[in-house]
Amino acid sequence: DADVTQTPRNRITKTGKRIMLECSQTKGHDRMYWYRQDPGLGLRLIYYSFDVKDINKGEISDGYSVSRQAQAKFSLSLESAIPNQTALYFCATSVDGQETQYFGPGTRLLVL
Amino acid sequence: EDQVTQSPEALRLQEGESSSLNCSYTVSGLRGLFWYRQDPGKGPEFLFTLYSAGEEKEKERLKATLTKKESFLHITAPKPEDSATYLCAVGEGGTYKYIFGTGTRLKVLA
Numbered sequence: 044d045a046d047v048t049q050t051p052r053n054r055i056t057k058t059g060k061r062i063m064l065e066c067s068q069t070k071g072h073d074r075m076y077w078y079r080q081d082p083g084l085g086l087r088l089i090y091y092s093f094d095v096k097d098i099n100k101g102e103i104s105d106g107y108s109v110s111r112q113a114q115a116k117f118s119l120s121l122e123s124a125i126p127n128q129t130a131l132y133f134c135a136t137s138v139d140g141q142e143t144q145y146f147g148p149g150t151r152l153l154v155l
Numbered sequence: 156e157d158q159v160t161q162s163p164e165a166l167r168l169q170e171g172e173s174s175s176l177n178c179s180y181t182v183s184g185l186r187g188l189f190w191y192r193q194d195p196g197k198g199p200e201f202l203f204t205l206y207s208a209g210e211e212k213e214k215e216r217l218k219a220t221l222t223k224k225e226s227f228l229h230i231t232a233p234k235p236e237d238s239a240t241y242l243c244a245v246g247e248g249g250t251y252k253y254i255f256g257t258g259t260r261l262k263v264l265a
């Protein structure tokens with residue numbers, strides 16, 4: 044079984060709809076991250092969380108919110124989706140004190 | 156401004172034809188330089204972390220090196236299964252921020 048899972052893997056939604064992307068991990072890592080990947084751009088950090096009570100904005104947090112429901116679960120919400128949020132979204136985890144990040148398989152989101 | 160630039164954007168090699176991928180960076184204090192491999196439809200997979208100039212890491216046909224301004228990923232005698240996008244990222248000193256490059260798409264032909 045995969046250590047970092049994301050649901051759904053693909054999602055099509057309409058402008059203005061609220062959607063949630065979910066990430067779960069069985070690695071026991073404290074730190075979790077949400078990134079988006081766009082063609083021609085590097086991965087960009089949306090939000091990160093170092094534990095359940097610690098959530099921080101990344102470089103492109105506008106239009107997004109997150110919830111850390113448990114050590115193993117980190118959800119990303121788009122309150123009112125817009126077409127330029129069409130992208131590939133990745134969740135990642137890491138261990139406190141180590142730099143290596145472990146990525147999930149991604150969610151491909153299309154906002155019409 | 157902190158940034159990471161990878162070159163070339165795309166590279167086609169014949170099986171067995173060795174080459175190098177480049178990652179040049181500008182960052183305020185390097186907390187680490189990371190190489191990842193990304194296959195189509197999948198998340199990035201960790202390859203190497205380098206922390207200081209002169210450091211080298213090897214894994215099978217891959218070897219990563221680091222200087223004060225750039226890193227190279229050397230691919231020796233590549234095979235078709237090495238085809239993927241290779242991503243470079245740097246950790247910015249004093250922050251928890253990682254800056255990713257746009258990647259090099261490698262295609263190895265049999």
